[in-house]
Amino acid sequence: MIGIYLSPDETQIVQAKYKNKKLKVELCAVLEPYLDSLKKCDVNFLIALFQRLQQSINVFYEEFYIVLPDSTFLLLDCYDARSDDEEEKMTTVETRLNRTREEFYAAFPLTLQSGTRHKETMIAIDRAMIDALITAAKAAHITLVSVEPASFAYLRCARQWRKEYYLLEAFQNEAVMIAFSPIAGMFRLSVPELAVSGQANSNLEQTLQSVLSRCDAIANRTFEIINTETPVTILAQEREDAAIRLAAALRNRTAKQTGFPEFAESDIEESEQKNFIIPLGGLLPAIEQEESDLYASVPEILHVRPANVLPQDVRLESHLRQVKRITKKYSKILCGALSAILALQLAGILYFNSIVIPTALQTDYDKAQSQMETVKKETELIKSSKTEHQYPIEALTGLLSNRPQNLGFTSIEIGRKGATAGKEQDKKWITFIAKSNDPMVFRDYATQLGDNFLFRGINISQISTDTSGLKSATVFIGKGTVR
Amino acid sequence: MLKKIFHYIPRFFSSKDMIVYLTAVILLSVLAFFGFGKLAFAYQNAQDTKEKIADMTAFVDDWNQQVIKLNQEPYRPVREDQVDDVQSNILLLMAANQLSMNSFKSIQDASQKKPSGSLYEMEVEGPWESTVRILGNFHVRDALLAIQNVKLSPVKNGGVKTILEYKIYTKPSAQPSQGK
Numbered sequence: 001m002i003g004i005y006l007s008p009d010e011t012q013i014v015q016a017k018y019k020n021k022k023l024k025v026e027l028c029a030v031l032e033p034y035l036d037s038l039k040k041c042d043v044n045f046l047i048a049l050f051q052r053l054q055q056s057i058n059v060f061y062e063e064f065y066i067v068l069p070d071s072t073f074l075l076l077d078c079y080d081a082r083s084d085d086e087e088e089k090m091t092t093v094e095t096r097l098n099r100t101r102e103e104f105y106a107a108f109p110l111t112l113q114s115g116t117r118h119k120e121t122m123i124a125i126d127r128a129m130i131d132a133l134i135t136a137a138k139a140a141h142i143t144l145v146s147v148e149p150a151s152f153a154y155l156r157c158a159r160q161w162r163k164e165y166y167l168l169e170a171f172q173n174e175a176v177m178i179a180f181s182p183i184a185g186m187f188r189l190s191v192p193e194l195a196v197s198g199q200a201n202s203n204l205e206q207t208l209q210s211v212l213s214r215c216d217a218i219a220n221r222t223f224e225i226i227n228t229e230t231p232v233t234i235l236a237q238e239r240e241d242a243a244i245r246l247a248a249a250l251r252n253r254t255a256k257q258t259g260f261p262e263f264a265e266s267d268i269e270e271s272e273q274k275n276f277i278i279p280l281g282g283l284l285p286a287i288e289q290e291e292s293d294l295y296a297s298v299p300e301i302l303h304v305r306p307a308n309v310l311p312q313d314v315r316l317e318s319h320l321r322q323v324k325r326i327t328k329k330y331s332k333i334l335c336g337a338l339s340a341i342l343a344l345q346l347a348g349i350l351y352f353n354s355i356v357i358p359t360a361l362q363t364d365y366d367k368a369q370s371q372m373e374t375v376k377k378e379t380e381l382i383k384s385s386k387t388e389h390q391y392p393i394e395a396l397t398g399l400l401s402n403r404p405q406n407l408g409f410t411s412i413e414i415g416r417k418g419a420t421a422g423k424e425q426d427k428k429w430i431t432f433i434a435k436s437n438d439p440m441v442f443r444d445y446a447t448q449l450g451d452n453f454l455f456r457g458i459n460i461s462q463i464s465t466d467t468s469g470l471k472s473a474t475v476f477i478g479k480g481t482v483r
Numbered sequence: 484m485l486k487k488i489f490h491y492i493p494r495f496f497s498s499k500d501m502i503v504y505l506t507a508v509i510l511l512s513v514l515a516f517f518g519f520g521k522l523a524f525a526y527q528n529a530q531d532t533k534e535k536i537a538d539m540t541a542f543v544d545d546w547n548q549q550v551i552k553l554n555q556e557p558y559r560p561v562r563e564d565q566v567d568d569v570q571s572n573i574l575l576l577m578a579a580n581q582l583s584m585n586s587f588k589s590i591q592d593a594s595q596k597k598p599s600g601s602l603y604e605m606e607v608e609g610p611w612e613s614t615v616r617i618l619g620n621f622h623v624r625d626a627l628l629a630i631q632n633v634k635l636s637p638v639k640n641g642g643v644k645t646i647l648e649y650k651i652y653t654k655p656s657a658q659p660s661q662g663k
Contacts, residue, residue, distance in 0.1 A: 003555055111500050147488035324501060331504035338511035345518035352525035355537065365539040375549050377655035381599050382553075382627060383559050389629035393619040396635075415632035417648065 003069040003279035006035045006255045008171040014279040016103045018287045025266035027342030037119040041128050058401035059281035063147040067153045074124045078185035081120040109307035112183040121185035125309050143322040152307035153281030158258040161298040167234045172196045182299050184223035231255035343383045391482045402448040407436045429479035435470045442473040456480040560628040560652035572623040582609035600652035614643045627652040
């Protein structure tokens with residue numbers, strides 16, 4: 001948020017952000033005065049002010065709070081009201097200004113209601129000036145949300161609603177005194193004799209005394225009750241050693257100008273902070289909801305409302321334009337992002353859809369599937385053939401290699417007919433019938449056969465004698481390790 | 484507050500570019516939403532396809548390995564129609580080695596539920612050396628043969644009578660060829 005104080009002598013700018021219960025003051029700057037442009041309703045100059053700000057700071061998301069010197073307003077006064085009727089209030093203003101309500105904007109920031117006492121504080125400003133400001137803001141795409149008097153901005157910043165005081169806004173060529181009473185309201189008194197250009201006058205003390213007496217008298221009349229020696233706060237007068245600050249008339253009545261509130265954080269010196277108190281006070285309405293102690297000290301009988309003279313419709317229009325701008329900006333960004341996402345999605349979909357089973361692989365797979373069973377069966381056949389084959393030549397070689405001279409075979413059978421391949425077949429792999437004249441030969445031969453790894457389990461099942469007197473042995477041999 | 488919002492909604496959309504922008508955002512958002520679904524679906528399909536490709540490649544590689552191994556075998560089962568040819572060659576082999584055939588018959592392979600070939604019994608007679616030679620080189624080209632039983636007994640003329648039971652293995656189906 002940006003607060004701009006268009007004083008006659010200079011234009012003060014304050015930019016701040018509210019976060020985590022702290023008001024971070026990011027910028028405090030001073031430009032040449034633009035108030036005359038506003039008074040002349042010079043839209044182009046006002047646009048130039050806003051554009052100048054846009055060059056230095058990012059104003060896209062910012063709301064602008066304009067503060068004008070109290071002297072700019074047509075009316076700032078406190079009166080006895082008969083009712084709360086808005087229509088009656090507007091009629092009162094019309095009567096006081098002798099203008100129709102189409103010629104001004106008004107606000108009623110302070111209302112006192114205590115028993116029979118009912119006082120209203122009214123402020124009014126020339127409509128043409130505000131319309132020029134609104135037009136310039138619209139042209140420069142600025143979100144204008146508030147226009148209020150400097151005195152109210154100061155009161156809000158000071159947060160001392162239970163004290164009476166006079167605020168002296170002294171500029172180079174003009175000065176006004178604002179009187180505030182917590183049990184009545186506010187009024188403005190024009191005091192051109194206290195302008196800075198006239199303060200070097202040797203009659204300053206007298207002038208001051210005269211002004212203060214006049215203020216006190218009017219305050220007594222307007223507020224009915226006012227303390228004597230009401231403290232005076234001198235605003236808009238930079239130099240601490242200015243003659244007016246040292247005047248005897250104010251010796252016991254000068255109130256120290258307040259600095260930034262405690263919740264405000266800033267890099268500028270505390271002594272410099274009072275120079276920017278008014279634009280800062282102007283943007284405090286943005287955080288009224290969060291900082292409830294802005295109005296904590298307001299007496300119960302006094303009702304404080306915004307001193308914003310900007311019409312409600314204008315404020316809402318301004319907000320609407322800002323929302324539109326932001327929406328358009330983020331819509332463009334979102335459209336760009338979504339388009340990029342869609343492009344990536346399309347690329348991803350095309351890529352993933354391109355992953356297909358290669359035709360060659362599919363063909364090979366189909367062929368392999370159709371032939372795998374056959375291949376496995378054939379491999380099994382070859383494996384089983386090695387079990388079924390009885391290795392006759394290896395058997396014969398083993399038998400004959402150690403055959404004794406006096407031993408002859410009458411029959412050799414390798415493999416068991418009808419037996420299934422496996423243990424049964426292997427136990428009686430070879431059956432032979434041999435003949436010899438010496439029965440011991442069979443035993444010796446069996447022992448020698450047992451030493452051969454081809455054979456296992458040599459069993460001479462029977463030895464008999466045939467008709468010729470030769471011994472006949474039937475021998476079973478099991479299969480050992482063949483190949 | 485709500486009344487104010489509803490009052491300003493038409494003014495918010497009064498400019499055409501606002502409608503265009505918001506329509507574009509809504510349209511693109513909807514497309515992006517469905518796009519995510521489509522992308523997820525395509526991704527899942529791609530993952531499944533990759534998995535399938537890996538499985539198929541592994542299967543084809545395994546099949547290739549098995550076919551290579553099979554083709555490296557020196558002896559392989561023959562086709563049904565080649566059995567007679569193998570048998571003829573065995574007879575010729577016997578004759579070539581001076582072994583005379585006394586008898587020959589085909590027998591049922593009772594040891595297996597599904598016969599893996601043709602079983603034969605042959606009785607031959609001849610010199611011992613020829614018999615041993617035959618037993619040691621009982622091959623016909625690359626046909627897979629197995630001698631399941633041999634019974635040898637001497638005969639009066641000094642030779643050997645051999646009763647030979649052998650199997651000619653036959654293929655289960657068509658000849659496999661190696662893939663790429």
